[in-house]
Amino acid sequence: MKILLRISFAILASFFPALVFAPAASACDYCLISQGISPLETFSGDGLRVNQRYTRLTRVYNGTNRVKLDASPKEEHWTTDVTGFYSIGDSVTILANAPYRKTRLDGHLHVHPDGTGEVHTDMKGAETGLGDVSVIGRYSFFKKHTLDGSATVAGLIGIKLPTGKTDGRTDDGMDYLDSHLQLGSGSTDFLVGVSASRSADRLTLSANVLGSIPTNGKAGAATHRFGNMLNYDLTAKCRVSGNVSGASKPAVFLSLGVNGEARGREKEDGVTLANSGGHTVYLSPGVQAAAGRHWTLELAYQQAIYHNLYGTQIGEDFRTTGGVTYLF
Amino acid sequence: MKKTILIFSVFSVFLPGLSHAVDTKTVELAGAQVLNEQASDIVMMDLAGHTFMIKDLKGQAVILHFWASWCSPCREELPALEKIHQEFKDGGLTVLAVSIEDSADLAKMTGLAASLGATFPVYATRRDADAGRYWSLGVPVTYFIDKNGGIIGRFIGEGKWSEEGVKRLVRKMAAE
Numbered sequence: 001m002k003i004l005l006r007i008s009f010a011i012l013a014s015f016f017p018a019l020v021f022a023p024a025a026s027a028c029d030y031c032l033i034s035q036g037i038s039p040l041e042t043f044s045g046d047g048l049r050v051n052q053r054y055t056r057l058t059r060v061y062n063g064t065n066r067v068k069l070d071a072s073p074k075e076e077h078w079t080t081d082v083t084g085f086y087s088i089g090d091s092v093t094i095l096a097n098a099p100y101r102k103t104r105l106d107g108h109l110h111v112h113p114d115g116t117g118e119v120h121t122d123m124k125g126a127e128t129g130l131g132d133v134s135v136i137g138r139y140s141f142f143k144k145h146t147l148d149g150s151a152t153v154a155g156l157i158g159i160k161l162p163t164g165k166t167d168g169r170t171d172d173g174m175d176y177l178d179s180h181l182q183l184g185s186g187s188t189d190f191l192v193g194v195s196a197s198r199s200a201d202r203l204t205l206s207a208n209v210l211g212s213i214p215t216n217g218k219a220g221a222a223t224h225r226f227g228n229m230l231n232y233d234l235t236a237k238c239r240v241s242g243n244v245s246g247a248s249k250p251a252v253f254l255s256l257g258v259n260g261e262a263r264g265r266e267k268e269d270g271v272t273l274a275n276s277g278g279h280t281v282y283l284s285p286g287v288q289a290a291a292g293r294h295w296t297l298e299l300a301y302q303q304a305i306y307h308n309l310y311g312t313q314i315g316e317d318f319r320t321t322g323g324v325t326y327l328f
Numbered sequence: 329m330k331k332t333i334l335i336f337s338v339f340s341v342f343l344p345g346l347s348h349a350v351d352t353k354t355v356e357l358a359g360a361q362v363l364n365e366q367a368s369d370i371v372m373m374d375l376a377g378h379t380f381m382i383k384d385l386k387g388q389a390v391i392l393h394f395w396a397s398w399c400s401p402c403r404e405e406l407p408a409l410e411k412i413h414q415e416f417k418d419g420g421l422t423v424l425a426v427s428i429e430d431s432a433d434l435a436k437m438t439g440l441a442a443s444l445g446a447t448f449p450v451y452a453t454r455r456d457a458d459a460g461r462y463w464s465l466g467v468p469v470t471y472f473i474d475k476n477g478g479i480i481g482r483f484i485g486e487g488k489w490s491e492e493g494v495k496r497l498v499r500k501m502a503a504e
Contacts, residue, residue: 090356145361145482146367147461221415251466293401293485 036086046091051081051323057316060109060117061278061309071119073109073314075181078102079131082322091140101164103181108170125177127168132184134160136191148304151198158191166218176220178267185226189218195259202239204253204264208232219268227264227277233257235284252290257284265310274327275311280304280317296325333445350480350500358497359488360408360472360481367471367479370459372424372451375438383477389501390473391423394463397440398435401486402468406444408489412498413448420502423448428455430465474501 057075060067080100081236085092108123117262136158144151165182168177179185180298235257241250259282266276286300309315352362369381372464395402395408406425413423427437431452438450453459465468465484472481481497490492 090359117446145363148330148360148363166371204337 002207004268008172015262029229046086046325049081049083049085049323049325049327051083051321053077053081053321054077055079055319057212057314059307059315059317061307061315062115062312063310064306064308066276067312069117069118069119071107071121073119074104075105075314076104085165086111090328091143093138095134095136095138097134097136099133099164099181100129100130102126102128103168103177103183105177105181107126108178109312109314115312117312123170123175125168125170125181127165127181127183129165129178129183131159131164132189133163144257148201149199151196153194153196156191156193156195158190158318159190160185160187161210162186162188162217166224167220169220178193179219179224179226182219185214185217186219186226186271187215187225189214189226200229204222204237204239205235206237207234211227223270225267227266228236230262231260233259233284235259237288250289253288253290255284255286255288257286258282259284260306273311275313278307278309278313279317280308280309284314295326298323298325349504350474350497352492354497354500355433355472355481358493359491360483360494360497363440363471363479363482367473367477368458368461370462371454372426373434373453374449374451382473385422385424385473386477388422388477389420389498389504390471391421391498392462392471392473392503393425393468394428394447394470395425395468396428397437399467403444405468405472405489406446408487410443410444410446410448412489412494413446415495416498416502417448419499421498424451425449426451426453428453428467430455451486451491472497472501475504 013022055077058072060069060073078101081097081102083095083097085093085095091200104124104126106124107119107121107297109117111117112122136156138154140152140154142151142153161183164182166182166184166186167177168182169175170177176182176229190213191210193208194204195208197204197206199205209230209232212226213230214226214228216223216225235255237253237255239251239253241252260280262279263277281304282302282303283302283305286298288296288298290296300320300323302321304316304318307315351448355362363376367382369383371379371428380400382390391409395405397403409423409425413421417423425441425446425448427434427439428451429452431454434450434452437452439447441450462471468483468486469472471479474480480501
């Protein structure tokens with residue numbers, strides 16, 4: 001976890017000197033093109049965003065090694081995020097996010113004390129409903145605009161509330177679903193992050209880090225606590241057609257990013273779960289179109305390219321995300 | 329106390345220009361991005377073929393506005409910009425509406441602006457790399473240039489011309 005924190009700050013540290021000494025660039029903080037093509041990018045202005053995300057997990061890992069079993073476990077997560085955002089002045093934005101989730105289990109990975117795994121293919125389940133709602137405040141404390149572009153750095157602070165249910169069961173009612181398949185965490189978590197972007201003509205580079213510090217929650221009948229989490233991304237975006245502020249035709253952007261999730265181990269009833277936590281990295285190409293002053297559409301695909309999971313666990317295969325944003 | 333007044337008086341001789349400078353807060357309250365750089369010079373041409381540069385307007389507060397006929401927010405914005413022009417033209421403000429289209433279309437652009445109620449003149453500019461920096465993000469884009477030729481603010485997209493924050497900014501620019 002400490003190494004991951006160092007990596008994350010190294011990414012940002014290499015970015016900051018570029019911000020300070022860079023030649024003049026164009027703004028991104030003001031406008032449509034910062035409306036979230038990278039997974040963590042937050043918003044400016046007032047508006048509403050609806051985003052649909054799908055994540056699939058079927059592969060089993062032990063550390064960085066892929067583990068082949070006789071059968072494949074399968075988890076699927078569909079999340080519809082509805083985010084409202086409101087700007088107070090030029091520097092402060094408040095965001096509220098409500099996720100509507102559907103989770104599905106189709107074959108459960110059971111790990112023996114010796115670390116070997118087997119898949120219980122008859123173990124299935126699904127849950128649908130409201131997840132945990134988050135509220136985040138974003139403050140831009142550094143902005144430098146020049147003729148050719150802009151650089152912006154913002155701090156984020158927020159809270160995730162325990163609004164999702166935590167007692168979902170398998171189809172046969174015999175077991176509770178794992179904590180990751182529950183709609184909520186049962187815990188109030190604290191969020192803190194940093195977001196930075198720099199634009200020059202058609203190019204924008206953004207870097208975001210968001211940390212989550214969870215508290216004790218629930219998963220089924222047990223007290224459960226997720227490990228500390230660090231989500232980060234570095235995304236480059238290029239405007240390939242159209243103008244940002246004109247309206248002759250939509251502005252279209254192509255993006256390519258690297259994003260990662262580092263999670264500490266979980267605890268259940270005070271006991272650290274050996275087969276939990278780890279680090280996953282994705283490669284994320286995407287496309288975004290800003291049509292007029294109000295609408296932005298986007299699609300992205302995140303391919304998991306690296307796993308380093310503690311113990312033996314199921315890991316993410318890929319994620320797809322698509323969204324629409326309306327600016328008032 | 330007397331010493332303090334004396335020191336302040338000595339320094340205040342050097343401060344009058346600074347005391348009228350437009351502060352960044354005024355720019356932000358206008359809803360504009362804060363910039364702080366000298367306007368790089370570009371050549372502009374009017375309908376009669378006369379050319380001039382931004383540096384020729386030193387001593388005047390300038391709203392430098394780039395637009396195009398194919399840009400619908402640009403056309404929608406011109407009447408609001410005209411109101412600012414009417415309110416402040418006798419108070420030391422110059423509005424430069426510069427078309428980014430070919431200079432051969434300047435007559436057409438001038439006619440279009442007039443049909444939208446604009447009485448300020450429309451200019452063409454040489455579409456070279458230096459000029460292109462001003463509209464690299466697209467149009468409409470507007471720069472607020474103070475009397476020393478410094479760019480102090482920018483609207484990307486339509487400006488909030490009817491809001492009091494913009495009028496306060498323009499008043500300060502014209503008064504400094």
